[in-house]
Amino acid sequence: xxxxxxxxxxxxxxxxxxxxxxxxxxxxxxxxxxxxxxxxxxxxxxxxxxxxxxxxxxxxxxxxxxxxxxxxxxxxxxxxxxxxxxxxxxxxxxxxxxxxxxxxxxxxxxxxxxxxxxxxxxxxxxxxxxxxxxxxxxxxxxxxxxxxxxxxxxxxxxxxxxxxxxxxxxxxxxxxxxxxxxxxxxxxxxxxxxxxxxxxxxxxxxxxxxxxxxxxxxxxxxxxxxxxxxxxxxxxxxxxxxxxxxxxxxxxxxxxxxxxxxxxxxxxxxxxxxxxxxxxxxxxxxxxxxxxxxxxxxxxxxxxxxxxxxxxxxxxxxxxxxxxxxxxxxxxxxxxxxxxxxxxxxxxxxxxxxxxxxxxxxxxxxxxxxxxxxxxxxxxxxxxxxxxxxxxxxxxxxxxxxxxxxxxxxxxxxx
Ligand code: ASP
Numbered sequence: 001x002x003x004x005x006x007x008x009x010x011x012x013x014x015x016x017x018x019x020x021x022x023x024x025x026x027x028x029x030x031x032x033x034x035x036x037x038x039x040x041x042x043x044x045x046x047x048x049x050x051x052x053x054x055x056x057x058x059x060x061x062x063x064x065x066x067x068x069x070x071x072x073x074x075x076x077x078x079x080x081x082x083x084x085x086x087x088x089x090x091x092x093x094x095x096x097x098x099x100x101x102x103x104x105x106x107x108x109x110x111x112x113x114x115x116x117x118x119x120x121x122x123x124x125x126x127x128x129x130x131x132x133x134x135x136x137x138x139x140x141x142x143x144x145x146x147x148x149x150x151x152x153x154x155x156x157x158x159x160x161x162x163x164x165x166x167x168x169x170x171x172x173x174x175x176x177x178x179x180x181x182x183x184x185x186x187x188x189x190x191x192x193x194x195x196x197x198x199x200x201x202x203x204x205x206x207x208x209x210x211x212x213x214x215x216x217x218x219x220x221x222x223x224x225x226x227x228x229x230x231x232x233x234x235x236x237x238x239x240x241x242x243x244x245x246x247x248x249x250x251x252x253x254x255x256x257x258x259x260x261x262x263x264x265x266x267x268x269x270x271x272x273x274x275x276x277x278x279x280x281x282x283x284x285x286x287x288x289x290x291x292x293x294x295x296x297x298x299x300x301x302x303x304x305x306x307x308x309x310x311x312x313x314x315x316x317x318x319x320x321x322x323x324x325x326x327x328x329x330x331x332x333x334x335x336x337x338x339x340x341x342x343x344x345x346x347x348x349x350x351x352x353x354x355x356x357x358x359x360x361x362x363x364x365x366x367x368x369x370x371x372x373x374x375x376x377x378x379x380x381x382x383x384x385x386x387x388x389x390x391x392x393x394x395x396x397x398x399x400x401x402x403x404x405x406x407x408x409x410x411x412x413x414x415x
Contacts, residue, residue, distance in 0.1 A: 001174070004214045006031040007181060007203035011220040012277045013123050014040035016076025021277060022127065023134050025218065026176060028280075033171060033206055035181045036127055037199040038119025039073065042066065043182075046096075046116040053100040054108065063093050070122055077130050085129045092118050108357060109153035109335075113191050120180035120199070128178050139175035144185030146170060147202060149192045155335045156184050156192035164209040171210065179206065200258040204272070208264035215270060217257070218277040223285030224249070224256050227300040238299070239283070240291035245384075246272070252382040252409070253303040253339065262287070299384040303339060306378040307354035308401065308413065309363060311370040312347040319348045326369075334362045339380055340411055342402055349402065351380060351413055375401070378415055386410040 006029070008022050013036060026034060037043075049062040070089050078085060096115050103111050120143070128140045146166045149156035163184075171177050181199020184192040194201055200217055207215040224246070225235035241249075243266040250259040256274060265272050266289065275284030311327070313319065327348065331338060336358050340351040352359065354376060366372050378401065381394070385408060398414040405411075 001030045001032055003210065003212050004029070004031045004216060005033045005035060005203055005207040005210070005212045007035040007037075007200060007215065007217045008127075008277070009037045009199065009217070009219065010040035010042065010123075012218050013037075013127065016073050018277075019073065019077060019127055019130055022218075023130055023136075025277060025280060026131065026136070027134070031216070032210065032212065033177045033179065034127075035179055035199060035203040035206060036120065036124050037181050039070070039123045039126075042069070042119035042123070043116060043196070045069070046119055047112070049096065050100070050108075050112050050115050053111075059097065059100060063097060067093055070126070073126060077126065078133065083129075085126055088125050089122060092122055107153070110190070113153040113156075113193050117180070117183040117191050117193055120183050124178055124180045131176055131178065136176040137174060139170075139172045139177045141167075141170050141177060141179040143180040143183040143202065144189070144191055146179060147184035147194075147205070149184035149186060149194070151186045151188075151190065151192065152335075154193055155195050156186075158184055158194065158205060160205070163205065167206060167209045195258075195260075197255065197258050198260075201260040201264075204261040204264040207270050208268050211268055212270055214273055215265060216273045216275055217261075219256065219274055220276065220278065221256070221274075222276045222279060222282050223274045224254075224287070226297050228255065228302055231302045232300060236297060238285055238297065241285060241287045242291045243287060243289055246287045248384065248409075249299060249301060252301045252384070252411075253380070254299075254301045257287075296385075298386050298390070301382040301384070303353070303380040303382075305354050306339065306351050306380045306413065307359055308349055308351045308375045308378055309359075309366065310347060310349045310373045310375075311366055312373075314369075314371060316346050318345055319343045324348070327366075330362060330365055334358045334365075336362065340402060340404060340413055342404065351378070351402070375415075378413055381412045381414070383410045383412075384408060 012018055012022055045066050049059055052059045052062050074085050096118055099114055128138050132138045148159045148162045181202035182193055203215055222237050224238045226238055227235040229235050243262050247262045250257045269289055271286055271288040273284050273286050276282055336352045338350055342349045400414045402413040
């Protein structure tokens with residue numbers, strides 16, 4: 001067994017076949033700890049379930065959709081019609097239904113955190129049962145009892161010392177240790193989540209706690225690419241990246257790594273490898289303290305669904321430090337991160353991801369103090385190490401709203 005941590009995301013767990021592939025990878029490389037997220041699209045499906053309840057819509061079809069998707073995976077992995085994984089699926093969904101019915105007065109973020117992490121609980125049970133079937137000596141750990149957090153629902157902060165002690169005491173030397181990413185638990189045993197796509201961050205914390213030799217994040221791409229293949233035609237692999245460049249990329253929205261992943265790894269000098277679960281012979285991308293990125297290649301980071309909120313002072317007073325600190329305070333309270341900000345003497349434009357649960361109340365709050373305008377459905381393209389000659393082509397037929405440049409980074413907000 002090697003002291004490495006493996007993390008598998010939704011794409012690696014999307015079908016019975018892909019779970020069989022994950023078992024083979026685990027069997028071949030024998031990592032000390034495996035961290036999983038929910039099966040593909042399940043987190044979104046649970047989010048839709050919570051939204052349906054909030055909007056007084058019928059939730060049965062949402063529950064059915066989640067049930068059917070998981071049932072199909074289960075029936076592709078286990079022969080018996082009725083097995084304990086299936087029972088667990090029904091139990092989790094029955095709990096969600098009952099909880100949603102009785103939590104009408106509970107704040108949205110708290111309800112969200114009691115329901116949405118069910119995706120990770122299901123995927124880890126399914127993978128765990130399959131590992132056992134294949135003869136692994138399984139140690140299934142419950143992240144609610146390992147990653148202890150505060151109760152800032154949907155963006156909880158882990159208590160590091162306590163969580164480390166829990167993990168170290170629960171992990172077993174000669175077992176296949178399996179745990180969920182994304183989930184934590186409060187002192188009062190409520191579930192929490194650490195932010196969407198957060199299981200990379202969980203995995204990095206766990207790697208830090210056990211002083212792993214490496215964290216490997218298994219993906220459906222060959223490694224870190226210089227552009228997101230969903231939006232760009234010919235992305236190229238970047239074989240090596242420094243922690244610093246990787247932090248910059250994830251901060252600007254590169255979805256390949258969660259922005260908080262690097263810090264716990266850098267603290268203990270643990271390399272992060274991004275590899276393909278489809279092409280396991282490929283080396284992927286290594287991110288560490290020594291790697292050099294020559295900057296010869298531009299890196300494109302694309303974020304759709306952006307909201308630009310423009311604030312203007314009612315009395316033409318300046319947007320000075322005190323107003324800006326109020327604005328940042330409101331953004332923090334609404335758990336929103338600024339993707340781009342630009343201000344002049346009497347107005348300030350802020351671009352954030354458009355999550356209506358957060359942005360609608362933020363706009364209401366701003367409207368009490370400022371004149372507010374907003375613009376939805378914008379796209380933000382950040383280019384690291386940009387080459388000016390390619391820009392004209394990129395912006396063809398686009399309505400450019402804001403352009404911001406430093407020597408290494410260009411941000412373009414357009415419609
Ligand atoms: N399942 C969660 C999400 O989709 C966490 C993760 O995948 O990292 O956001």
